[in-house]
Structures are given as C-alpha cells and as structure tokens.
Amino acid sequence: xxxxxxxxxxxxxxxxxxxxxxxxxxxxxxxxxxxxxxxxxxxxxxxxxxxxxxxxxxxxxxxxxxxxxxxxxxxxxxxxxxxxxxxxxxxxxxxxxxxxxxxxxxxxxxxxxxxxxxxxxxxxxxxxxxxxxxxxxxxxxxxxxxxxxxxxxxxxxxxxxxxxxxxxxxxxxxxxxxxxxxxxxxxxxxxxxxxxxxxxxxxxxxxxxxxxxxxxxxxxxxxxxxxxxxxxxxxxxxxxxxxxxxxxxxxxxxxxxx
Numbered sequence: 127x128x129x130x131x132x133x134x135x136x137x138x139x140x141x142x143x144x145x146x147x148x149x150x151x152x153x154x155x156x157x158x159x160x161x162x163x164x165x166x167x168x169x170x171x172x173x174x175x176x177x178x179x180x181x182x183x184x185x186x187x188x189x190x191x192x193x194x195x196x197x198x199x200x201x202x203x204x205x206x207x208x209x210x211x212x213x214x215x216x217x218x219x220x221x222x223x224x225x226x227x228x229x230x231x232x233x234x235x236x237x238x239x240x241x242x243x244x245x246x247x248x249x250x251x252x253x254x255x256x257x258x259x260x261x262x263x264x265x266x267x268x269x270x271x272x273x274x275x276x277x278x279x280x281x282x283x284x285x286x287x288x289x290x291x292x293x294x295x296x297x298x299x300x301x302x303x304x305x306x307x308x309x310x311x312x313x314x315x316x317x318x319x320x321x322x323x324x325x326x327x328x329x330x331x332x333x334x335x336x337x338x339x340x341x342x343x344x345x346x347x348x349x350x351x352x353x354x355x356x357x358x359x360x361x362x363x364x365x366x367x368x369x370x371x372x373x374x375x376x377x378x379x380x381x382x383x384x
Contacts, residue, residue: 141339148188148343155288156196156351157358158306158367162189163280164289164374166340182226182281183324184337189317192344197311199352207309210300213269215312219319221277222356226323228282239382246375248293253368255297256361264299273312281320286311287372301361306355 147165155162166185200206272294280287288309295305358366 141342144337144339145343148192148340149347150243150343151193151340152196152344152347153351153354154370156199156306156310156348157354158288158292158370160362162192162288163286164345164378183321185340186226186317186320188337188341188344189313190321191341192348193310193314193317195345195348196351197314199308199349200310200355201305201351203356205303205352205355206311207301207304207308210266210269210295210304210308211312214273214308215315216292217270218277218291218312218316219275221274221279222281222287222316222320223277223323225278225281226320239379243375243379246372246379247275248289248297249368249372250377251368252296252364253372256364256368261339263369265297266295266300266305268294268298274313277316277320280316287316289375293367293371293382296364296367302367303355306363307352310352 151162151165154165163185165190167181197206272291276287276291279290292305292309295309296302355363
C-alpha cells in the first residue's frame with residue numbers, strides 16, 4: 127500500500143521534539159500501564175490543533191507498533207497474566223471498534239472532560255491507597271465490562287485504555303506488575319482493531335512529521351518500560367500511577383474547559 131510518505135521532504139529538526147515526547151510517553155506507559163495515548167492526544171489536539179478523530183487515528187496507528195514491542199517485552203519478563211488477558215482482550219476490541227465508529231461521525235469532546243474528572247478521582251484514590259496502605263492483592267472480579275468501557279473510551283477520546291483499565295484493576299486489588307504487563311499486551315489487539323476501523327472510515331493517516339516522531343520514540347522506549355514494571359515495588363507503582371493519572375486527567379479537563 128502506498129502511504130504517500132516522502133521521507134526526503136521530512137523536516138527532521140521539527141520531528142525531534144516528537145521523538146522525545148514519544149519516548150517519554152511510552153516509557154511511562156510501559157512502566158505504569160497508561161499515559162501514551164493521553165499525552166500524545168493532548169499534544170496533538172491542544173498544541174498542534176489536529177482534529178480529535180484524526181489525532182486518535184494517528185495515535186492508534188503509532189500504538190500498533192509501540193504496544194507490540196511493549197507486549198513482547200512484558201511477555202519476556204513474565205509480567206502477563208494469561209487468564210486476565212483472555213478475559214480482557216475481546217471486550218476491549220469490541221469497545222474500541224464501537225468507539226472508533228462513533229468518533230468518526232460524532233465529536234466526543236463534550237463528554238471527555240467528565241471522563242477525565244472521573245479518572246482524576248480514581249488517581250487520587252490510588253495515590254492515597256499507595257501512601258497509606260500496603261497493597262492487598264486479590265483477583266480482579268469485574269474484567270469484561272471494564273475492557274468494553276476502556277476500549278470504547280480509548281477510541282472515543284484518543285487515549286484512555288490504560289487509565290481506565292489499569293487504574294480500576296488496581297483498585298480491585300490485582301497485582302500491579304501483572305496488571306501493567308497484561309493491559310499493555312491486550313492493548314496491541316485493541317489498537318489494531320481501532321486503527322482498522324478508523325482507516326475504513328477516514329482513510330490512511332499521513333505518517334510523516336509528528337506521528338513519525340512519536341512512532342520512533344515510542345518503539346525505542348517500549349522495552350525499557352517492561353524492565354521498569356518488573357523491578358518497581360507495588361507500593362511505588364500505585365503512588366506513581368496515582369500521580370500520573372491525576373495530573374494528566376486534570377490537565378485534560380483544564381485544556382477542555384480552560
């Protein structure tokens with residue numbers, strides 16, 4: 127397929143900042159199970175001025191590569207719970223395809239601030255749980271509905287699978303390391319489904335410029351995130367997830383309503 131990319135015409139000096147953003151976003155995402163889509167979408171929509179549907183399409187095309195690399199890395203480091211993965215991946219794909227289809231014709235910007243307020247609240251709860259209580263591990267009970275909701279919000283908002291699914295599985299008491307690895311692995315199948323749906327309705331996005339930079343930086347950082355997830359203690363991970371989720375969600379609300 128001819129994507130129409132002229133690499134000789136790319137201004138690499140302008141692409142470098144996006145390589146750094148992609149690297150940082152994927153490093154956080156690989157270690158904490160969230161933030162790549164949120165950070166990248168916020169940058170594209172809020173700073174560059176890309177329409178929400180196109181921004182979500184580009185982010186998910188990039189994530190097809192970053193999540194594949196990240197998922198393989200987590201598998202190598204034994205960070206994946208096979209049973210949890212099986213319960214999560216199919217509902218996530220169904221929710222993602224539905225969200226992508228709706229976003230192709232409906233602006234999801236109206237509901238996004240309310241979703242972000244909810245996520246900020248979850249982030250504060252996780253932060254308090256990490257600071258005040260040692261993690262008490264127990265199997266997650268509500269997985270399939272969570273995957274369906276997370277997939278839908280990820281496609282509709284340009285990011286949200288990690289914040290929604292990772293945070294809620296942690297609240298239920300699942301092991302942080304396994305949650306991060308499993309959510310990252312399942313995200314590959316989600317992003318392929320969302321990207322295919324977007325491409326069908328919107329066409330193939332241009333991979334040059336900012337998107338190419340995010341792709342290069344994200345793929346480079348993916349293996350490092352898996353190593354961090356394996357070595358960071360559960361309590362530190364809960365605190366870090368709470369801080370990242372709260373900060374990114376409140377920034378998204380401020381950007382939408384500010």
